[in-house]
Amino acid sequence: MNDAAVWILPAALVVVFVLLIIIAQLSSRLKKWKERATELEHNIEVSSAVAAHPKKPHERLVGVVINVSKEDADEVVRLVEAGCSAAGMPEPLIMASSVEDPGYLMTRRALEAGCDVVIAAGGDGTIRAVASELAGTDVALGVLPLGTGNLFARNIGLPYQDIAACVDEALHGQPHKVDTLQLSLERPGGRKDHEVSLVIAGGGLDAEVMEDTRDVLKQRAGWLAYGEAGLRHIMGSRKTITIQLDDGDPSTVRVRSVLLANCGSLQAGIELVPTALFDDGHMDAVLLTPRHAWDWARILAKTTMRFSSEIPMMTVRQAVRGRIRMEEPLPFQIDGDAVGEVISVKAEVAPLSLIVNGVQRATLDKPDD
Structure with missing residues (x-):
């Protein structure tokens, strides 16, 4: 066997090994590109939902469904009214929930009135009732956590112990679609x-x-x-x-x-x-x-x-x-x-069926590592 023949097999193995590495890297990059495309598509969907109502501040109407039995209810109303006034928005539509109805009818009234965002101020029960009516619409949910657990607010990363910050997120926070x-x-x-x-x-x-x-x-x-x-x-x-x-x-x-x-x-x-x-x-x-x-x-x-x-x-x-x-x-x-x-x-x-303002832990919006 001559010298050239001796080196052919090892050289071929090296080439194959290099090709496998290149294919693996390309596969990894392709996966990231696909994930990034999904993210961009998701962001476009949200942007389209927001762009469907390109209103100026004085044209944006805010609805509030509030559990008035909560200790901070009066302060929340004051903060929302002050936030709307400072932004040049109309006076918000304030509606109290009840034991019999934690927010379903009130949210439907807010939709009929043409509200662009409906804020749920209460515990997870109030938030769930409002979300039930908003799911599938282009009207965003704002979250003001006043409950014992405040689980939804915790999961989306809201500063649930700072109501003033939550008011700002509900009125002006970046919208994000959730399931x-x-x-x-x-x-x-x-x-x-x-x-x-x-x-x-x-x-x-x-x-x-x-x-x-x-x-x-x-x-x-x-x-x-x-x-x-x-x-x-x-x-x-x-x-x-x-x-x-x-x-x-x-x-x-x-x-x-x-x-x-x-x-x-x-x-x-x-x-x-x-x-x-x-x-x-x-x-x-x-x-x-x-x-x-x-x-x-x-x-x-x-x-x-x-x-x-x-x-x-x-x-x-x-x-x-x-x-x-x-x-x-x-x-x-x-x-x-x-x-x-x-x-x-x-x-x-129901995938991405609800728009929520102020989500801080949006998993689809995370950049590549």
């Missing part, structure tokens, strides 16, 4: 209700806690009151459900809690479902199946320490739609509000 989770609840008597979730809906332990948290304790201790209720209910019995996600096969599981998450952050910086993003077009279905205290300890360690590895007693799966059937009626909650017992739930993500 909504459309729910169909079937009751034990056969009645079906349509609901919308922005944060987390679920049945089992979480609903029991929301239903049994003492109002007096919430007023004194804030969100820590949920912990007191949780300790009283955590060791309850598991329930049998059958869940089907997208076109997958149904599976029957005994759970202590089943969650459908549009967002994943809770109070105290706890990332219950880190993969749940409010603008990714998916929901995260979470099955909690602990059998004893040690299982709960592992769940607690995973969520508080933010371990990425899966554990068998807490499974998370992403889907666009899903259906849950309960073997027996199960208490259910939506974004922290107990909504009674259900025997089945249908859920489907």
Whole structure:
């Protein structure tokens, strides 16, 4: 074998290796280009929604749906009126929610009046009611968090402890489209209700806690009151459900809690479902199946320490739609509000169906690393 022949094979291997590296780099760049194109398309959609009403400040009408039972209600009204006046906007349309209606009718009135943004001032229940009416429209939602948990405000990165800053974001913040989770609840008597979730809906332990948290304790201790209720209910019995996600096969599981998450952050910086993003077009279905205290300890360690590895007693799966059937009626909650017992739930993500002003943690707007 001559010298040229000896070097042909190694040289060929080097060439192949270099080509593989080039292909890998091109593939990586192509992936980033595709992701960037998706981001640009998303931004164009938002810009188009905003450009559909190219109004000057004196032509922009602001609606406010406020829970007047909240301690800061009067101050919020003053701040919104002052903000509108300073910007040269008309006097805002202020409407109070009620125990019977947390904001649905008031939001419809704001839409009929031609409001360009409707501000929800209250807890997550008020925000959810307003969002339910605004989803699918080109009218933006403004968020003024006055509740105990303020979960939606936390998840989108609003400075929820600074109401004046939240007012500024609601009036002038950059609009961003987020997903909504459309729910169909079937009751034990056969009645079906349509609901919308922005944060987390679920049945089992979480609903029991929301239903049994003492109002007096919430007023004194804030969100820590949920912990007191949780300790009283955590060791309850598991329930049998059958869940089907997208076109997958149904599976029957005994759970202590089943969650459908549009967002994943809770109070105290706890990332219950880190993969749940409010603008990714998916929901995260979470099955909690602990059998004893040690299982709960592992769940607690995973969520508080933010371990990425899966554990068998807490499974998370992403889907666009899903259906849950309960073997027996199960208490259910939506974004922290107990909504009674259900025997089945249908859920489907409505991607980028709601415009929200002042989103600070827009996942689709993050630049490439």
